[in-house]
Amino acid sequence: MGTGRPAQPGAEGARDGARPLMSVRGLGIRFKTAQGVWQATRKIDFDIAPGERVGIVGESGCGKTITGLSILRLLPGNFAGLDGKILFDGIDLASCSARQMRAIRGKRIAMIFQEPMSALDPVFTVGHQIAETLRVHTDISYEEARAKTLEMLRRVGIASPERRIDDYPHQLSGGMRQRVMIAASLICGPQLLIADEPTTALDVTVQAQILELLRDISETSHTALMLITHDLGVVAETCTRMITMYAGEVIEDASVDEALVRPLHPYTSGLLRSLPHLCPRHGRLPSIPGRVPSIAEMPNGCRFRARCAHAAKGCEAEQALQDAGGRRVRCWRFAELNLPGALHPPGPAAAPMVARQ
Amino acid sequence: MTATSTEPREPIVSVRDLQVRFQTTDRRATVKAVDGVNFDVRRGETFGIIGESGSGKTTIGRALVFLLKPSAGAILHDGVDPTALSRSAFRSHRRDYQIIFQDPNAALNPRMTILASVLEPLELARVGSKAERERQAREALERVGLPQEFGARYPHQLSGGQKQRVVIARALTLRPKLIVCDEVVAALDMSIRGDVLNLFADLQRDLGLTYVFITHDLAVVSHISERVAVMYLGQFVELGPTEEVAERPLHPYTIALLSAEPRPLPSSMRTDARIVLQGEVPSPIDPPSGCRFRTRCPHAQPLCAERAPDWRELTPDHWVACHFADRPNFSPN
Numbered sequence: 001m002g003t004g005r006p007a008q009p010g011a012e013g014a015r016d017g018a019r020p021l022m023s024v025r026g027l028g029i030r031f032k033t034a035q036g037v038w039q040a041t042r043k044i045d046f047d048i049a050p051g052e053r054v055g056i057v058g059e060s061g062c063g064k065t066i067t068g069l070s071i072l073r074l075l076p077g078n079f080a081g082l083d084g085k086i087l088f089d090g091i092d093l094a095s096c097s098a099r100q101m102r103a104i105r106g107k108r109i110a111m112i113f114q115e116p117m118s119a120l121d122p123v124f125t126v127g128h129q130i131a132e133t134l135r136v137h138t139d140i141s142y143e144e145a146r147a148k149t150l151e152m153l154r155r156v157g158i159a160s161p162e163r164r165i166d167d168y169p170h171q172l173s174g175g176m177r178q179r180v181m182i183a184a185s186l187i188c189g190p191q192l193l194i195a196d197e198p199t200t201a202l203d204v205t206v207q208a209q210i211l212e213l214l215r216d217i218s219e220t221s222h223t224a225l226m227l228i229t230h231d232l233g234v235v236a237e238t239c240t241r242m243i244t245m246y247a248g249e250v251i252e253d254a255s256v257d258e259a260l261v262r263p264l265h266p267y268t269s270g271l272l273r274s275l276p277h278l279c280p281r282h283g284r285l286p287s288i289p290g291r292v293p294s295i296a297e298m299p300n301g302c303r304f305r306a307r308c309a310h311a312a313k314g315c316e317a318e319q320a321l322q323d324a325g326g327r328r329v330r331c332w333r334f335a336e337l338n339l340p341g342a343l344h345p346p347g348p349a350a351a352p353m354v355a356r357q
Numbered sequence: 358m359t360a361t362s363t364e365p366r367e368p369i370v371s372v373r374d375l376q377v378r379f380q381t382t383d384r385r386a387t388v389k390a391v392d393g394v395n396f397d398v399r400r401g402e403t404f405g406i407i408g409e410s411g412s413g414k415t416t417i418g419r420a421l422v423f424l425l426k427p428s429a430g431a432i433l434h435d436g437v438d439p440t441a442l443s444r445s446a447f448r449s450h451r452r453d454y455q456i457i458f459q460d461p462n463a464a465l466n467p468r469m470t471i472l473a474s475v476l477e478p479l480e481l482a483r484v485g486s487k488a489e490r491e492r493q494a495r496e497a498l499e500r501v502g503l504p505q506e507f508g509a510r511y512p513h514q515l516s517g518g519q520k521q522r523v524v525i526a527r528a529l530t531l532r533p534k535l536i537v538c539d540e541v542v543a544a545l546d547m548s549i550r551g552d553v554l555n556l557f558a559d560l561q562r563d564l565g566l567t568y569v570f571i572t573h574d575l576a577v578v579s580h581i582s583e584r585v586a587v588m589y590l591g592q593f594v595e596l597g598p599t600e601e602v603a604e605r606p607l608h609p610y611t612i613a614l615l616s617a618e619p620r621p622l623p624s625s626m627r628t629d630a631r632i633v634l635q636g637e638v639p640s641p642i643d644p645p646s647g648c649r650f651r652t653r654c655p656h657a658q659p660l661c662a663e664r665a666p667d668w669r670e671l672t673p674d675h676w677v678a679c680h681f682a683d684r685p686n687f688s689p690n
């Protein structure tokens with residue numbers, strides 16, 4: 001149980017100079033399409049410290065999933081090229097050999113998806129699938145692998161795992177399948193778990209169970225978590241840092257508390273203010289006009305410009321992800337804009353919160 | 358938004374002991390999708406229904422507009438049982454009760470222009486002359502904030518939010534009294550959702566519409582609705598004014614649901630009072646005896662397995678089905 005815990009010491013490690021577990025630099029992904037080559041993401045930079053829990057948020061199509069997939073080089077067939085570097089413990093995942101990638105994928109970096117059914121093989125029992133992952137990566141007997149699988153199923157909260165281990169995926173509920181996927185991804189003790197919308201298909205009460213499990217495992221095993229979601233509430237409950245993406249770029253990177261209380265990018269601020277339950281009932285919801293530009297017709301300069309209430313002369317220039325005192329933002333006006341966050345108008349607890357930072 | 362004296366005094370919808378059963382695909386079992394639900398929808402209000410996947414929300418919504426036939430119980434529109442009407446009277450009656458679903462792509466024919474899609478229900482209902490129908494369709498598009506030139510476009514040329522506006526326009530052409538909105542913003546992007554919710558509020562104010570707003574999103578329901586019903590396994594477990602249900606929930610399931618909702622608040626503002634329910638929703642084919650929530654309820658007693666709790670009005674306008682809802686120690690706060 002328990003939310004509301006402060007950011008862990010060490011979680012800020014990457015920014016305090018400790019060696020990051022992973023450094024993504026200038027990452028960009030291109031796709032071949034009938035209309036030519038599309039630049040789906042570009043200039044993506046971020047670090048993840050060992051054991052840190054980072055949320056990647058943004059609207060549909062902004063590039064969250066393909067960023068996660070590119071880390072494991074699981075890109076679709078029509079992908080046309082990868083720019084930049086993904087340094088993981090000294091190895092560049094963007095350019096390493098397929099063999100090196102196979103040794104890392106599933107063992108040191110694991111990934112889970114929104115729909116566990118598509119990742120589980122319907123013809124094998126869940127126990128077999130988890131144990132196989134272990135046997136591919138380690139020299140271990142069948143019995144040992146089965147014992148470890150049982151232990152892991154228990155760890156992810158499957159009741160009477162000895163009865164469930166020989167079930168087929170279709171015999172399990174959605175929440176149980178997601179637990180099985182988490183068990184399979186954790187069985188080799190990865191240093192980084194990439195979870196792509198792991199609870200979007202689940203009910204709120206089951207979502208709460210899975211998020212608690214992810215948080216708990218990250219804390220006790222010191223597994224770093226990269227949690228991809230469009231739900232800012234999920235990030236607030238689970239992560240310590242929040243990276244916001246817009247139209248294929250990282251536009252803000254800050255601690256969850258900072259980002260929620262005092263966002264620096266107009267898009268992050270607009271998003272927070274447009275969430276329904278932060279408004280008095282029946283009040284009008286502040287909304288962001290317009291729509292996300294499509295990849296085929298990306299504007300020059302700031303990609304948020306056409307929708308931004310603060311656009312000014314100067315916003316037509318390319319925006320760099322710049323340092324803003326321990327956080328980063330892709331907006332040259334950040335220092336002069338005083339943008340509202342989730343607590344608008346600021347609640348009583350907001351003041352000490354800001355002061356403490 | 359309030360009823361004028363010329364309008365009937367009855368609630369716009371009365372639901373009595375509604376039951377809807379389905380055969381499973383192998384025909385060996387019966388799913389009690391809705392199992393004994395009672396409520397009224399008041400004229401001009403937004404009535405929210407929340408609950409987990411499979412609890413029966415959509416089934417209720419479909420039954421309300423007579424897209425499916427109740428297995429038992431009654432649904433009255435303005436005090437009238439529409440199934441007792443003649444065929445032609447029933448057909449014109451149905452226009453007043455519309456439903457909009459989550460996925461605008463499924464609702465729009467990709468080969469029809471936007472204008473043709475909006476015109477279609479008017480043509481099927483043979484309303485007025487051709488010119489009159491076109492005028493109404495254009496007016497509906499304008500109402501939902503789409504510029505005239507959108508009429509000539511095709512669905513794939515529109516964004517998700519714009520497509521949902523077209524679907525709303527389509528439902529509006531027949532000038533309904535009530536619209537069942539089933540997860541209508543769930544498929545929309547975050548930054549667009551607010552716009553569409555604002556549109557629903559504007560239309561209600563301008564046209565005096567009544568909504569039944571079905572969603573699993575607590576934030577959405579508490580923003581838009583005056584009253585909210587909480588569903589669990591085919592039954593209502595709680596019903597009351599939204600603010601009261603949100604602030605003083607009576608049923609242990611509502612309490613758990615509210616505490617499970619992830620909130621985008623900084624750590625200093627989140628409480629530790631979270632109840633993480635164990636287990637998952639049982640199957641509606643074979644629901645637990647007595648209280649259906651007892652397999653997951655942190656307060657379950659032996660009585661809960663023996664007897665189903667009554668549906669009672671514990672405080673004025675606030676209904677609950679729990680043997681122990683009057684005990685003050687349920688709530689974590």
Ligand SMILES: Nc1ncnc2c1ncn2[C@@H]1O[C@H](COP(=O)(O)OP(=O)(O)OP(=O)(O)O)[C@@H](O)[C@H]1O
Binds near residue numbers: 067
């Ligand atoms: N195989 C592909 N070919 C061409 N474009 C693609 C391909 N896969 C993804 N894209 C495009 O790349 C962009 C980013 O897609 P991605 O799936 O990463 O989005 P996302 O942020 O995960 O969105 P969502 O929240 O909807 O899952 C989108 O515009 C998408 O249309």
Ligand SMILES: Nc1ncnc2c1ncn2[C@@H]1O[C@H](COP(=O)(O)OP(=O)(O)OP(=O)(O)O)[C@@H](O)[C@H]1O
Binds near residue numbers: 408
């Ligand atoms: N046509 C049908 N045939 C058989 N079973 C059905 C049918 N329609 C619904 N059901 C079952 O009835 C129950 C209630 O379904 P319903 O779609 O009303 O749930 P819901 O609350 O709308 O869920 P969700 O939040 O997932 O939309 C479920 O168990 C569902 O599987």
Ligand code: SF4
Binds near residue numbers: 319
């Ligand atoms: S650079 Fe200009 S347009 Fe872009 S977010 Fe900042 S103020 Fe708005």
Ligand code: SF4
Binds near residue numbers: 608650661
């Ligand atoms: S009747 Fe019993 S099991 Fe049902 S909600 Fe109340 S206390 Fe829980």
Ligand SMILES: [Mg+2]
Binds near residue numbers: 064065066196
């Ligand atoms: Mg995605």
Ligand SMILES: [Mg+2]
Binds near residue numbers: 414415416539
């Ligand atoms: Mg439904």
